[in-house]
Amino acid sequence: MKSLRRILAVLMLVAAAGCGLLPDSNTQEGRRSTMDMQQGAETADGILQQTLAGITPPLSWQHGPSTDRGCAAANNSETGTGTATRRIEVLTIVSEERRGSLLGVIERHWRALGYKITSVNPSKEMPAVFASTPDDFRLGVTVGDTGQFIFNITTPCFRDASVSAPHTKANTPARSGLYPHRPDIHDGFWSATTPAP
Template sequence: MDMQSAAERSDVILDAVLREIQPELRWVHGPTTVGSCDVSRRRAVMTDISAARRGNLLGVVDRFWRKSGYRMTAVNNDAEFPAVYAQTPDGFGVRLRIGGEGQAFFQVDTPCVRESAVADSTSQATAPPYEGEFIPRPNIHSDFWSAEAPEVGVAHGR
């Protein structure tokens, strides 16, 4: 597998988890970085996820990754900056972490692969593209994800 193929596999992994989350999260592409033999693809969620709903999001993602055969490698239960980390059966590292102001970030890190050029992702972002070097903080309201009370007893996701 070369870097371009690994980047495309990363996009498939990201597309699958984001499709699983209902109601839909709006997201933009983060930077793609290329190392000496690996690639990282990122997506930044632009939907405002309230502190009360972050656990719902982490739970949906954790269950989906486990159902997909991923091995959970770490869980950070920090109240402000929680995260879940896993590895796919074919060696791709995946993570969801909550950053400043509750912004969710998904990332896939490839295993070491053969060097090649890497094109931009062809996955269509679901939030308006941003101008400039930095991704702004989440700015899209969701009646579900932005709500200030936790959802109890309802599992979202397919």
């Protein structure tokens, strides 16, 4: 009897979805109503890993601090939703001569993935590139004053949920001390002091 009730409930849900009564999970609105903050954070982790996978030679990196906060309505009332922010710090030494090349690789990769470049800071001291995905995840890569590359991504507002630390494993041992850490891993290409070919 219980299995019959479950089958009937599933059939009713399928029928409701087919009639447009339920949000389409493939649309931005549908994803926001079905995803929670933890699922959003996991999606953000995947986007960051996809970004790192598009960089050759690969960079040495570790996770930065993750944060989350609630989303407020226009009148500052609670909405039952929140955002999560994930960060990755690059520990590869990227020479001043190669920083522009790395930023260019990242920008082209994001464009190829269909992301919209929303802003570029061409500052020589602290350049940055910012983008958004079609689902409104907001990405950025900034270069710190000692050449450290920091990636961050913030999710849209999703259903409130507790958010755990990233499950993806960094490819360098964890560093102690204040964040961000100074890059300390030499790479034959990214650390070279000549312009990229």
